[in-house]
Amino acid sequence: xxxxxxxxxxxxxTYLKDFAQHKLANFISALTTGPSIAQLREFAQGLPQGATPxxxxxxxxxxxxxxxxxxxxxGVTLQxxxxxLTSTLWEQIQNLTTNAKKMSxxxxxxxxxxxxxxxxxxxxxxxxxxxxxxxxxxxSLGGSNPNTSTTT
Numbered sequence: 001x002x003x004x005x006x007x008x009x010x011x012x013x014t015y016l017k018d019f020a021q022h023k024l025a026n027f028i029s030a031l032t033t034g035p036s037i038a039q040l041r042e043f044a045q046g047l048p049q050g051a052t053p054x055x056x057x058x059x060x061x062x063x064x065x066x067x068x069x070x071x072x073x074x075g076v077t078l079q080x081x082x083x084x085l086t087s088t089l090w091e092q093i094q095n096l097t098t099n100a101k102k103m104s105x106x107x108x109x110x111x112x113x114x115x116x117x118x119x120x121x122x123x124x125x126x127x128x129x130x131x132x133x134x135x136x137x138x139x140s141l142g143g144s145n146p147n148t149s150t151t152t
Contacts, residue, residue, distance in 0.1 A: 013114040020107035024100055031097045044090035046083040 031037065042062040064082040066075030 013111045016107045016114075017111040020104040020111070024104040024107070028097055028100050028104070031093055031100070037093070040086055040090055040093070043083065043086040046087075 046063055064079045066078050069076045
C-alpha cells in the first residue's frame with residue numbers, strides 16, 4: 001500500500017488475492033453463519049413455534065410475539081409487517097452474499113491474469129517483428145516479404 005501521507009494507493013496482485021481469499025471470505029462467512037443470521041432466516045420464514053425441522057436457532061420463536069391476537073388485532077398486523085421486513089432483509093443479505101462470492105471469483109481471475117501476463121510479457125523486438133510479418137498485411141518491416149511486389 002502507499003504511504004499514509006502520499007494519498008496514493010497501490011494495489012498489487014498479492015493484495016487482490018489476499019482480499020479475495022481472506023477478507024471477502026470472512027465477510028461471506030459472517031453473512032452466512034452465526035446465530036443472528038439463523039434467527040433472521042427463521043423470522044423471514046415466519047414459521048410457527050416449533051415448526052423448524054432439525055432444530056430451531058431462535059429458541060422456538062420464529063415470529064414476533066405481539067400478544068394475544070384476539071385482544072390486540074394490531075399485533076397481527078405488526079407480526080406480518082415484521083415478517084415482510086425480515087424477508088426483505090434476508091433476500092438482500094442473500095444478494096449481497098452472491099455478489100461477494102462473484103467479486104471474490106473475479107478478483108482471483110484478475111490475479112491469475114496479472115500473474116500470467118507478467119510471465120508472458122517477455123517478448124523481444126525480434127519476436128514482435130516476426131509476429132507482425134506473419135500477419136501478411138503486405139507491409140515489409142525491414143525484412144523480405146514475398147507478398148509485396150511492384151509492377152511496372
